[in-house]
Structures are given as structure tokens and as C-alpha cells.
Amino acid sequence: MPAAVRGGSQTQAKPRGKQPPSAKRAPARRPAATAAPRAEGAGISPKMALIASVAVLAMVGAGVLATGGRGERLVHDVGVGVDHRFGAAGFRLAAVHVEGASAMATPDIVAATGVYKDQPLLGLDLEAVRQSVEQVGWVKEARVVRLLPDTLVIAVVERKQLAVWQHGGRTLVIDERGQPIPEADPGRFPTLPLVVGLGGAEMAPGILPTLAQRPRLMERMEALVRVDNRRWDLRMKDGSIVQLPAVGEEEALGQLEQLDQRSHILELGFERIDLRNPDVVAVRPRQAVPAGQLVAEGA
Structure with a gap:
């Protein structure tokens, strides 16, 4: 049947010719996703x-x-x-922070840890590090903390330096318990009191706090000398001697303080003050040297 066409005219539909295979349009291809370049050495986070x-x-x-x-x-x-x-992954040691230590003590503390730069941080035995640090003479106690990703923190309580002790040709800095601090250089502590003699280190913590309460006496004292490991002599900067008893040192120092308040004896000068007898204070004045007379060294 002829096909009906609007408008009254008829046309015969022409068959559409087949296109050659090569003429077919290829479907458009989407561009392939480009993989991000892998950083060298990158791994998991x-x-x-x-x-x-x-x-x-x-x-x-x-x-x-x-x-x-x-x-x-x-x-x-x-x-x-x-x-x-x-x-x-990046957990390597880059820094060691020491807290609570002086500038003099810090290098010895860091050396005692035995750690080194770029060492794997999580492999460190913190307890072993703490024990090594506490072997340092400066250190009273220590705490070691691993701070990820790359820091080791060492918090210490430093031993307080009490005095410089001389005996047997050796000079050492001692702490508040009378224990030596081997790493401390005595030459770097010129303001510490000087303690001399056998037993001086162990006994100094018992008397130095009492002397520290008397700054007028301390500023004139050159050394605290242990005599026969029984008692103390105070050797003054002007060469005079204050002899303290074996017991009752604080009371004897109180007597000396009262004497100085009355007569300013520490300013006047003396050869010797004997406080060994609690009932009697014996003072030996410094002898005047006649004009033109020489005094032998050590006389």
C-alpha cells in the first residue's frame, strides 16, 4: 500500500543504502586515568x-x-x-632535650644516654637509658620520655652542690649529702665553701647550713677544717682561727655571734678564739710586730 503523506502528494520511500564498515563512527573513548607518581621510598603513613x-x-x-x-x-x-x-616511617631520633639540668651537667647527661642521631626511636630501652643517666654524678633522679616522632626527653633532678672538699691531694665538689660529684670541676665553683680534712665531706652537711645563717661570719671564712675527724676549726681569711667544740657547734657559733655584736671582734682581728669550753670563751689577740722585726714564714 502506498504510504499516506500529508499534503496529498505521495512519494516513494527510497531504501537507505548500507554504509561501508569503514564509514562507521567509532565510539569516543574516555581518557584513561593517570596514576599519581609514587614518591621514592614512600610507604604507609x-x-x-x-x-x-x-x-x-x-x-x-x-x-x-x-x-x-x-x-x-x-x-x-x-x-x-x-x-x-x-x-x-620516620620514627628516628633527631633531638635529645634535657630538662632540669645546668649547662655544666647537660653534656655529661647526654653522653651517658648512649643514643645517636637517626637511631630507631621505638627500639630504645627507656629504663636502661634512665639507669645510665642516674649513674652520672650530677643527677639525683631522672625520667626518660619518648616523644614521637623523633625526640627523646630526659627530665632530671640535679644534685645541689654544697661545697668543695680537699683531702689527700684531691679536690672534689660534694653535694648536700656529702657525696662527691666526680664530673664537677671544682675550679668552676669559686663561691662554694671550702672544706678540708678527713671526714670533712661526710660531716659538712651538718654544719654548713648553720654557718649559712651567719653571713657575716661566712664572708670572712676561708675554709672549714676538720680536726682529727672530731671537730671543726674555722680558718679565717686574715689567718685567724676559730676553734669549735666536738659537740654543741651551734651553741658555740651563737656565742661567737654575740661576742661580735658587742665588740666587733671579727673586724678587730684576733689570732685565735677558743670555743671548745662552753663556759669560757678564750680569745688570743693578734700580737703586734715591732717595727723593723721580720716574722718567719709560718711562725
Whole structure:
């Protein structure tokens, strides 16, 4: 049947010729996604490394409980591997911070840790580091903290320097308990009191706080001398001597203080003040040297 066409005219539809295969339009291709370049040495993030390593160590711990002694080597091997993995992720030592120590003590403390730059931080035995630090003479006690990703913090309580002690040809700085601080250079503590004699180091903490309460006496004292490991002599800067008793040192110093308040004896000068008898204060004045007479050295 002829096809009806609007407008009254008829046209015969022409068959559409087949296009050659080559003439077909190829479907448009989407451009392939370009992969981001992988940074050299990039791996998992430090956070993911930490989480994964904790999980691995937990599984290893369970394995040790199940296998007994056979798991010990596994623990060691995995621990080394984890340590290196953390190092690759950036957990390497870059800085050591020492808190609570003086500038003189800090180098000795850092040296005692035995750590080195770029050492894997999580492999450090903090307890061993703490014990090593507490072997340093400056240190009374220490605390060691690992501050991720790259810092080791060492907080110490430094021993207080009390005096410089001389005996047997040796000169040492001692602390508030009378214990030597071997690393301290006595020459760098010119303001500390000088203590001389056998037993002086151990006994100095008992008398120096009492002397410190009498600054007028302390500023004139050259040395605190231990006599026969029984009692003290105060050797003054002008060469005079104050002899203290074996017991009752504080009371004797009180007597001396009262005498000075009345007569200003510390300013007038004397050869010797004997306070060994609590009932009698014996003062030997300094003898005047006649004009033109020489005095032998040490007389």
C-alpha cells in the first residue's frame, strides 16, 4: 500500500543504502586515568605503621604464650623488623632535650644516654637509658620520655652542690649529702665553701647550713677544717682561727655571734678564739710586730 503523506502528494520511500564498515563512527573513548607518581621510598603513613605494628606485636605475644620458649626468637626477630619499619616511617631520633639540668651537667647527661642521631626511636630501652643517666654524678633522679616522632626527653633532678672538699691531694665538689660529684670541676665553683680534712665531706652537711645563717661570719671564712675527724676549726681569711667544740657547734657559733655584736671582734682581728669550753670563751689577740722585726714564714 502506498504510504499516506500529508499534503496529498505521495512519494516513494527510497531504501537507505548500507554504509561501508569503514564509514562507521567509532565510539569516543574516555581518557584513561593517570596514576599519581609514587614518591621514592614512600610507604604507609607513620600512624598506620604504628597501628599495624601494635597488632603484629599483639599476635606475636599470643604466639609466645602458645608456643613457650620457641617464640622468644620470633619476638626478637619481629621486634627488630618492627623497629626498622618504624625507622623507615620516620620514627628516628633527631633531638635529645634535657630538662632540669645546668649547662655544666647537660653534656655529661647526654653522653651517658648512649643514643645517636637517626637511631630507631621505638627500639630504645627507656629504663636502661634512665639507669645510665642516674649513674652520672650530677643527677639525683631522672625520667626518660619518648616523644614521637623523633625526640627523646630526659627530665632530671640535679644534685645541689654544697661545697668543695680537699683531702689527700684531691679536690672534689660534694653535694648536700656529702657525696662527691666526680664530673664537677671544682675550679668552676669559686663561691662554694671550702672544706678540708678527713671526714670533712661526710660531716659538712651538718654544719654548713648553720654557718649559712651567719653571713657575716661566712664572708670572712676561708675554709672549714676538720680536726682529727672530731671537730671543726674555722680558718679565717686574715689567718685567724676559730676553734669549735666536738659537740654543741651551734651553741658555740651563737656565742661567737654575740661576742661580735658587742665588740666587733671579727673586724678587730684576733689570732685565735677558743670555743671548745662552753663556759669560757678564750680569745688570743693578734700580737703586734715591732717595727723593723721580720716574722718567719709560718711562725
